Amino acid sequence: MSGFANSMMSRVREMMDRLSSSATSWKDLAAAAEAVLKVDNDYFMAIQIINKAIDMYAASLGLESISMRDPKKFLDAARQQTGDAKVVSELVPLFLTRSEVLSNLGAHKRAKLELDAVISVAPDHERAKELRQETEEVMAMEGKSYSQQEDAKIPATVLTGFLGSGKTTLLNHILRDWKGDKRIAIIENEFGEVGIDDALVTKALKEEETIIEMNNGCICCTVRGDLVEGLKKILKSGRADGRVDHILIETTGLADPAPVAQTFFVDDYIQARIRLDGIVTVVDAKHIIQHLDDEKPEGVENEAIEQLAFSDRILLNKIDLVDAPYLSQVEERIRAINNFAPIVKTTLNVATNLESTINGILGIRAFSLDKVLDMDSEFLKDGQEHQHDESVTSIGIDLVGEVDEGKLNAWLGHILKNKGVDIFRMKGVLAVEGQDSKFVFQGIHMLFSGIPQDEWKPSETRSCKLVFIGRNLDRAEIEGGFRNCLVKRPHVAQ
Numbered sequence: 158m159s160g161f162a163n164s165m166m167s168r169v170r171e172m173m174d175r176l177s178s179s180a181t182s183w184k185d186l187a188a189a190a191e192a193v194l195k196v197d198n199d200y201f202m203a204i205q206i207i208n209k210a211i212d213m214y215a216a217s218l219g220l221e222s223i224s225m226r227d228p229k230k231f232l233d234a235a236r237q238q239t240g241d242a243k244v245v246s247e248l249v250p251l252f253l254t255r256s257e258v259l260s261n262l263g264a265h266k267r268a269k270l271e272l273d274a275v276i277s278v279a280p281d282h283e284r285a286k287e288l289r290q291e292t293e294e295v296m297a298m299e300g301k302s303y304s305q306q307e308d309a310k311i312p313a314t315v316l317t318g319f320l321g322s323g324k325t326t327l328l329n330h331i332l333r334d335w336k337g338d339k340r341i342a343i344i345e346n347e348f349g350e351v352g353i354d355d356a357l358v359t360k361a362l363k364e365e366e367t368i369i370e371m372n373n374g375c376i377c378c379t380v381r382g383d384l385v386e387g388l389k390k391i392l393k394s395g396r397a398d399g400r401v402d403h404i405l406i407e408t409t410g411l412a413d414p415a416p417v418a419q420t421f422f423v424d425d426y427i428q429a430r431i432r433l434d435g436i437v438t439v440v441d442a443k444h445i446i447q448h449l450d451d452e453k454p455e456g457v458e459n460e461a462i463e464q465l466a467f468s469d470r471i472l473l474n475k476i477d478l479v480d481a482p483y484l485s486q487v488e489e490r491i492r493a494i495n496n497f498a499p500i501v502k503t504t505l506n507v508a509t510n511l512e513s514t515i516n517g518i519l520g521i522r523a524f525s526l527d528k529v530l531d532m533d534s535e536f537l538k539d540g541q542e543h544q545h546d547e548s549v550t551s552i553g554i555d556l557v558g559e560v561d562e563g564k565l566n567a568w569l570g571h572i573l574k575n576k577g578v579d580i581f582r583m584k585g586v587l588a589v590e591g592q593d594s595k596f597v598f599q600g601i602h603m604l605f606s607g608i609p610q611d612e613w614k615p616s617e618t619r620s621c622k623l624v625f626i627g628r629n630l631d632r633a634e635i636e637g638g639f640r641n642c643l644v645k646r647p648h649v650a651q
């Protein structure tokens with residue numbers, strides 16, 4: 158991670174560490190949150206500190222489990238334990254600060270819910286009533302028209318979906334086939350040591366597009382700081398040569414979208430200029446149930462479930478690979494996780510209804526912090542880092558040289574037959590002996606396709622790049638197997 162990104166992401170944590178070691182009471186934290194709000198207008202930092210103050214207060218009463226989840230229940234329980242006077246003088250001010258911050262971050266519904274809770278225990282509290290009225294006014298305005306301030310920001314879409322679901326296919330349609338005239342900047346993140354998507358993303362880009370690749374870790378954890386940096390770079394490039402109308406962020410197939418979405422609230426500069434338009438999840442109809450049912454070790458999230466839960470629009474893709482009863486079953490499973498996101502059925506590789514599909518995911522104003530907080534009241538808490546399932550790894554191969562077609566086919570056939578269940582995803586761009594075109598292959602479990610694509614240019618070195626992502630992969634076996642397919646002795650590229 159770059160120095161800048163490091164410093165950005167560690168800022169909140171450093172501040173929290175400093176406060177934890179120097180400020181030992183909830184009162185100190187409450188004062189610190191007020192100061193951060195007044196001096197810096199730093200809402201994300203303020204909410205971290207005020208949450209900690211409320212947590213500390215709740216812990217002193219043994220009520221930490223309900224403090225965020227249900228503010229009314231928490232305030233009522235606190236009242237029973239400490240009496241009305243203390244709740245009004247101590248807890249209410251904490252909740253007022255929190256409501257103010259939530260409103261400033263755009264979570265008006267959640268702010269109102271907390272203010273309602275405050276007013277239920279302190280019906281005459283003037284400041285609480287005032288804040289609730291202000292919040293209601295903003296909500297009424299937002300109901301009529303999208304706020305001008307939000308309109309002025311550049312919309313960003315987080316494109317998520319499990320490995321191989323069709324994200325890059327969709328991206329290519331947007332870049333190559335879509336008739337819309339938006340200037341789109343793209344941030345691409347891959348899981349795997351060797352970047353392949355660069356070769357798979359269409360070269361027929363509209364001239365103006367900016368593509369930023371982030372391949373040194375997963376966007377939802379290690380490279381979140383780089384995402385902020387990438388967004389800032391896009392903002393600057395947009396300023397230099399006109400405009401950027403939309404930002405599209407393709408996450409890895411193993412990303413948890415929650416921390417990616419949180420990024421839009423962490424940095425003031427970003428928050429003032431970019432708004433999260435929506436989280437779009439592409440679903441592979443054939444394989445999704447298998448991944449939803451995948452049992453994970455203790456403390457490890459199931460990414461396929463998270464990607465659906467946080468989604469604002471779902472593209473139920475690859476419907477050509479399943480029959481109608483199975484498709485209904487898939488829809489039912491999706492609905493059990495996310496009952497509000499519209500589902501659009503697609504076959505992205507043949508691009509039917511492309512215009513309406515793309516228009517239905519860009520500029521939709523679908524992301525709502527309120528909606529997310531309803532589902533996950535701790536969404537704005539920093540430090541909830543995503544833990545990847547460590548049995549799922551990636552193996553990257555990057556070698557100069559070319560393969561023997563017969564040996565390659567036999568080896569790929571062997572892998573598909575014997576490792577198809579464990580290999581979630583494989584893809585590669587290969588030089589095949591005697592062929593002028595690059596051989597591009599894609600595999601998802603037992604499904605495989607390979608096609609010649611683009612000729613090798615005289616200036617290019619004929620080489621092979623492959624990525625395997627899956628469970629319990631044996632690096633020596635896969636790498637050894639591939640090396641046996643090579644025609645010449647390879648030279649390992651660094």
Ligand SMILES: Nc1nc2c(ncn2[C@@H]2O[C@H](COP(=O)(O)OP(=O)(O)OP(=O)(O)O)[C@@H](O)[C@H]2O)c(=O)[nH]1
Binds near residue numbers: 319477582
């Ligand atoms: N049968 C079928 N195949 C599809 C469809 N959409 C995409 N594919 C194929 O599925 C494979 C994976 O598609 P990608 O777009 O690379 O998937 P991805 O989500 O970007 O994959 P990762 O980046 O590895 O997570 C490719 O071979 C596509 O051609 C579809 O609707 N039907």
